[in-house]
Amino acid sequence: xxxxxxxxxxxxxxxxxxxTATFYKPPYVPSSCYGYQNNGSMIAAASDAIxxxxxxxxxxxxxxxxxxxxxxxxxxxxxxxxxxxxxxxPAGCKGTINLSQEAFxxxxxxxxxxxxxxxxxx
Ligand SMILES: *[C@@H]1O[C@H](CO)[C@@H](O)[C@H](O)[C@H]1NC(C)=O
Ligand SMILES: *[C@@H]1O[C@H](CO)[C@@H](O)[C@H](O)[C@H]1NC(C)=O
Ligand SMILES: *[C@@H]1O[C@H](CO)[C@@H](O)[C@H](O)[C@H]1NC(C)=O
Ligand SMILES: *[C@@H]1O[C@H](CO)[C@@H](O)[C@H](O)[C@H]1NC(C)=O
Numbered sequence: 001x002x003x004x005x006x007x008x009x010x011x012x013x014x015x016x017x018x019x020t021a022t023f024y025k026p027p028y029v030p031s032s033c034y035g036y037q038n039n040g041s042m043i044a045a046a047s048d049a050i051x052x053x054x055x056x057x058x059x060x061x062x063x064x065x066x067x068x069x070x071x072x073x074x075x076x077x078x079x080x081x082x083x084x085x086x087x088x089x090p091a092g093c094k095g096t097i098n099l100s101q102e103a104f105x106x107x108x109x110x111x112x113x114x115x116x117x118x119x120x121x122x
Contacts, residue, residue, distance in 0.1 A: 016118040019049065019096025020069060023104035023113075032088040033057035045087035045098035056085045059121055063097060065107040066116035075112035082122060 028043060029036045033054070044063075046056040061083055065076035081103045089098040095114060108115045 016120050017096075018066065019117055019119060020094075021063065021097045021099050021104065021115055021117045022093075022095040023099045023101050023110065025101045028086070028100060031086040033086045039084060039086045041100050041102040042081065042083050043086045043100050044083040044103060045089040045093075046085045047089045047093035047096050047098070048091060049096045050085070051088055054088075058084065058086075060084050061097065061119045062122045063099065063103070063107065063117050063119045066118050068112060069114045069116055072112060073109070075108040075115050077107055077109070079107050081106040 024045065026041075028041065029038060031037075031039070031043075032045075034057075044061070050056050062080055063083060064080035065078075068075050081099075083097075083099060083103045087098075089095070097117065097119060101110065104110055104115075
């Protein structure tokens with residue numbers, strides 16, 4: 001049993017953290033990091049798990065869908081998306097990363113509302 005668990009650890013994606021993602025809709029400005037500057041739609045708001053007192057501003061994350069958070073229709077599209085952190089999702093945030101609607105839709109069916117994710121800083 002131990003050997004099997006170790007083998008799974010070694011073969012899983014290196015350095016990918018696991019969490020959850022929700023999404024939010026436009027308008028995307030003003031953002032906590034950049035005010036009224038338009039940084040496009042491939043953006044996200046960071047929860048305290050990665051916000052780091054603004055140090056996450058301007059960092060990019062490669063996010064992929066890891067599955068459903070409930071027993072609904074499987075939401076993943078089998079793709080990944082790179083987003084830039086431009087905003088803060090305050091305490092009580094429902095996910096690790098709050099993606100833009102466009103970014104969420106790129107990796108999963110938005111009807112799911114919330115998904116499991118794997119994310120890596122890039
Ligand atoms: C967050 O950063 C600001 C500005 O650099 C600093 O004044 C403040 O003390 C920091 N807060 C925490 C909780 O580290
Ligand atoms: C956000 O957009 C502004 C221009 O609207 C740009 O000056 C700034 O560098 C962008 N920030 C990032 C982190 O992309
Ligand atoms: C993002 O992660 C996925 C899955 O781990 C990988 O296939 C893809 O090449 C990565 N993309 C970038 C731009 O790093
Ligand atoms: C993040 O997502 C939640 C929905 O889960 C939303 O209510 C909230 O306004 C969003 N916050 C930010 C900063 O985008």
